[in-house]
Amino acid sequence: EIDKNGAIGDVLSPNQSVLIQIVKEPISTKGPRVTSELSIAGRFLVLVPFSTRISISQKIEDSKEKDRLKRLVKSITPKGFGVIIRTVAKGKKVAELDRDLQNLYNRWIAMCKKIKTVNIPGKVMDEMNISSKILRDLFDESFSSILVNDEALQIQIKDYVQKIAPKKESIVKLYKSKVPIFEKFGIERQIKTSFGKNVSMTKGSYLVIEHTEALHVVDVNSGNRRSLGKNQEESALEVNLIAASEIARQLRLRDMGGIIVVDFIDQNKAENRKKLFNHLKSEMQEDRAKHKILPPSKFGLIQITRQRVKPEMNIKTREENPSNNNGSEVEAPIVLINKISEDIDRLINKGKNNIYLNIHPFIAAYLEKGYPSIRLKWYFKHKKWIKIIPRDAYKYLEYHFKNENGKTI
Incomplete structure (x- = not known):
C-alpha cells in the first residue's frame, strides 16, 4: 500500500514491469x-x-x-x-x-x-468487442431474437451466446432483407430524434440539452401544449413527470457524466416538487452508473451528478442544407417528420378534418416516396388522408397546417 503522502518511487523502480x-x-x-x-x-x-x-x-x-x-x-x-x-x-x-x-x-x-x-x-x-459487451450486460431470458446484418459479426455473437447461454444460441440470426436493418426497425429515426439538441416528448413537450466544458444543462419546455380542464400547476407537474422519465433515459443513451443541471417547469406546491423528485429518483434506479440527485432548489433546478466513465455520446443529427451551397446544416428530415406526425396526432385528436400540410417540395417528395410511404402510414393510422401541398416559397424545414379555406389550424 502507498501512503497518501508517499512517493511513487518508494514503491516502483525505473524500468520495472507492472501489470495494469x-x-x-x-x-x-x-x-x-x-x-x-x-x-x-x-x-x-x-x-x-x-x-x-x-x-x-x-x-x-x-x-x-x-x-x-x-x-x-x-x-x-x-x-x-x-x-x-x-x-x-x-x-x-x-x-x-x-x-x-x-x-x-x-x-x-x-x-x-x-x-x-x-x-x-x-x-x-x-x-470485449462492443456487441459482446452489450450482451454481457443486458442479455437475459426475455430475449427471443437477435438479428445481425453482418455474417462475421453474427458468428462472433453466436459463439458468445453459446458460451453464456447455450439454449439461446438459435435466436442469433443473420438479417438478410434488402431493407437496411436500421430503417426496418426505425433505429435511424430513434437515433436522430434521441441525440439532437432538442428531444421531442409526448403531448408536444420537449427537452433542450446543452453541453459545456463544466456541465450539462437540460431545459424542460411545455411546447405548444394546451391543457383543457387543468390548472397550470397540474399541467406543469404532468410535463415535468414526462420529462423526468425522458431525462433518465437520455443520460443512459448519451452516457452523460459529470454535473447535469435540469431546469424543470416551475411548480408552486411543495408536494408536487416532492412527487417530481421521487419520480426522477425512481426512473434513475435502472442506471448502472453511480449517481446522486439533489432535491429541487428554490429556483426549481435539480442537480444530478453521474459517474463519467468515458466521453459522452456526441452523434451528429443535422444534415447539409440542400437549399444552398454555403455548407450550412439543418435538422434532419427524419426528425422533422417525427414532429409533423406528432402535430397530426394532436390535430386529429382535436377533431380536425380536411388537413392540408403545406411544406417545402423536398420534404413533400420525401413524404410520398416508397411503399408504404409516410403519407400512406398516416392514412393507415388515422383512416384519413392528409393533403400535401408543396410550397416553393417555404424554407426547407418550414411547414404549416391549413384547412380547406386556407386558414392555419
Missing part, C-alpha cells in the same frame, strides 16, 4: 486512469486475481439470497482468486454461475500465457 488495467478512458485533458488491482467482468460474476474476498452487489438486499450466492460462489472459486457477485446473479443456479466463472478463469489463463511472449510495453488482454 485501464479502468477509465482519457477525457478532455485528463489522461486514462489505471490500476494494478485487476478484475475481469463476466455476465454474473467479476473475477479478481490475487484476492480471496467474495463480495456481492449491494443492490441484492435479500439476506437469504446473499448467503446462498456467497456459499455457492465460494464453493466454485479457484484458489487465489476473489469474486464479486453482480446484481444479475440473483436467483441463478450454480451451473450458470460456474459456467460464467470458468469462462473468466480461461481468459485469465490465456492472458498469463501471453504475458511471457509480449513485447513491453504491450497489451495482453482486450476489452
